[in-house]
Amino acid sequence: xxxxxxxxxxxxxxxxxxxxxxxxxxxxxxxxxxxxxxxxxxxxxxxxxxxxxxxxxxxxxxxxxxxxxxxxxxxxxxxxxxxxxxxxxxxxxxxxxxxxxxxxxxxxxxxxxxxxxxxxxxxxxxxxxxxxxxxxxxxxxxxxxxxxxxxxxxxxxxxxxxxxxxxxxxxxxxxxxxxxxxxxxxxxxxxxxxxxxxxxxxxxxxxxxxxxxxxxxxxxxxxxxxxxxxxxxxxxxxxxxxxxxxxxxxxxxxxxxxxxxxxxxxxxxxxxxxxxxxxxxxxxxxxxxxxxxxxxxxxxxxxxxxxxxxxxxxxxxxxxxxxxxxxxxxxxxxxxxxxxxxxxxxxxxxxxxxxxxxxxxxxxxxxxxxxxxxxxxxxxxxxxxxxxxxxxxxxxxxxxxxxxxxxxxxxxxxxxxxxxxxxxxxxxxxxxxxxxxxxxxxxxxxxxxxxxxxxxxxxxxxxxxxxxxxxxxxxxxxxxxxx
Numbered sequence: 159x160x161x162x163x164x165x166x167x168x169x170x171x172x173x174x175x176x177x178x179x180x181x182x183x184x185x186x187x188x189x190x191x192x193x194x195x196x197x198x199x200x201x202x203x204x205x206x207x208x209x210x211x212x213x214x215x216x217x218x219x220x221x222x223x224x225x226x227x228x229x230x231x232x233x234x235x236x237x238x239x240x241x242x243x244x245x246x247x248x249x250x251x252x253x254x255x256x257x258x259x260x261x262x263x264x265x266x267x268x269x270x271x272x273x274x275x276x277x278x279x280x281x282x283x284x285x286x287x288x289x290x291x292x293x294x295x296x297x298x299x300x301x302x303x304x305x306x307x308x309x310x311x312x313x314x315x316x317x318x319x320x321x322x323x324x325x326x327x328x329x330x331x332x333x334x335x336x337x338x339x340x341x342x343x344x345x346x347x348x349x350x351x352x353x354x355x356x357x358x359x360x361x362x363x364x365x366x367x368x369x370x371x372x373x374x375x376x377x378x379x380x381x382x383x384x385x386x387x388x389x390x391x392x393x394x395x396x397x398x399x400x401x402x403x404x405x406x407x408x409x410x411x412x413x414x415x416x417x418x419x420x421x422x423x424x425x426x427x428x429x430x431x432x433x434x435x436x437x438x439x440x441x442x443x444x445x446x447x448x449x450x451x452x453x454x455x456x457x458x459x460x461x462x463x464x465x466x467x468x469x470x471x472x473x474x475x476x477x478x479x480x481x482x483x484x485x486x487x488x489x490x491x492x493x494x495x496x497x498x499x500x501x502x503x504x505x506x507x508x509x510x511x512x513x514x515x516x517x518x519x520x521x522x523x524x525x526x527x528x529x530x531x532x533x534x535x536x537x538x539x540x541x542x543x544x545x546x547x548x549x550x551x552x553x554x555x556x557x558x559x560x561x562x563x564x565x566x567x568x569x570x571x572x573x574x575x576x577x578x579x580x581x582x583x584x585x586x587x588x589x590x591x592x593x594x595x596x597x598x599x600x601x602x603x604x605x606x607x608x609x610x611x612x613x614x615x616x617x618x619x620x621x622x623x624x625x626x627x628x629x630x631x632x633x634x635x636x637x638x639x640x641x
Contacts, residue, residue: 284314475489566621585628
């Protein structure tokens with residue numbers, strides 16, 4: 159192999175590497191090229207993790223070793239960073255090692271190499287080991303070549319003339335490993351942020367603690383089902399991760415929603431204690447008036463009974479699932495009852511705000527409170543837009559913020575229609591609705607049976623609100639089953 163050919167070949171492989179995005183494939187290409195250049199029997203790329211060197215990929219024609227790349231080889235123990243191993247010495251000393259015969263070396267103690275030979279019924283002789291160094295001078299891995307051969311297959315030392323070109327390949331490997339490590343660190347930071355945010359939401363509201371985790375569980379099991387049963391629909395690992403990221407983050411906007419709204423278990427919420435106090439004071443005032451003026455006692459007793467019955471009605475309606483017209487009318491009449499407050503002023507039993515709250519027909523939130531609650535998706539979008547989601551993760555903020563949009567445009571916050579709602583959001587909407595209906599930790603309603611929940615989702619399909627094909631796949635997947 160001439161120097162000119164080597165440089166030309168290096169240029170070719172550099173171009174090929176620049177077009178390849180998968181780091182594992184890049185390392186495979188580099189290792190195979192190094193083996194070809196040196197005509198050696200085998201080669202290995204190690205990746206450093208703390209004080210260990212892990213076999214990342216190995217190629218060889220020798221018996222006992224794997225004959226193709228296998229990622230991080232789980233069946234071969236990692237190499238500890240001590241001076242009993244050739245690859246470890248190269249990493250520790252940060253220098254290239256070219257040895258004619260490992261067993262006869264007087265410079266190093268290579269009992270580690272002999273140990274691996276014994277395990278694999280092999281004889282290591284000549285070695286070329288090059289540390290992979292990043293731009294900060296830290297060792298990120300090692301390229302190790304074993305048993306260079308001449309044209310007749312006889313083991314020979316690695317020629318010094320091959321060292322430069324193989325070192326150049328090693329540099330490319332180091333760059334690839336460094337880039338992947340940096341990318342992984344960014345991704346790890348992002349996942350840590352997600353975990354912290356979800357934990358913050360869960361800790362803040364015990365009533366919503368399991369919602370996001372349940373949805374992620376549904377999504378993971380659904381994606382597994384799709385991968386196993388629908389090849390045309392399956393996603394890459396990165397696509398899965400970006401979608402799951404949007405599921406984890408879909409409710410991050412709830413961090414800014416007042417707890418008295420988010421955790422409102424009854425129509426009155428904190429207003430109930432205020433009304434109860436007014437009722438108690440009003441009844442005491444009537445009782446005192448009757449004691450002071452006996453001729454007014456009968457009237458006072460009647461007023462006490464009126465106020466007490468009104469309070470019983472209010473207390474009963476506070477937790478009802480649905481209020482028909484007759485109860486709402488009765489509440490409006492009760493609200494008008496005149497009472498004496500603690501300052502001896504005459505006032506209505508209920509204020510306008512209290513009447514509005516207690517006459518919510520279904521659920522616990524007033525229109526104003528519902529608008530506040532619905533604004534969490536707006537805050538989700540704003541908060542995530544401040545982060546730098548790129549590449550396959552670029553759509554995470556949009557997907558997360560759109561999980562309450564419906565295909566007919568009746569959703570919120572932007573009332574977008576089917577043509578603008580991607581598949582990821584359509585599924586996110588379905589599992590959000592499903593969990594909201596079946597959740598066991600909601601303060602304002604009991605969990606709904608699975609059959610009834612799917613009945614409601616199917617009616618939403620009929621109304622053109624959710625995707626029927628995705629709902630069908632979700633039902634088939636049984637991803638919604640607990641455990």
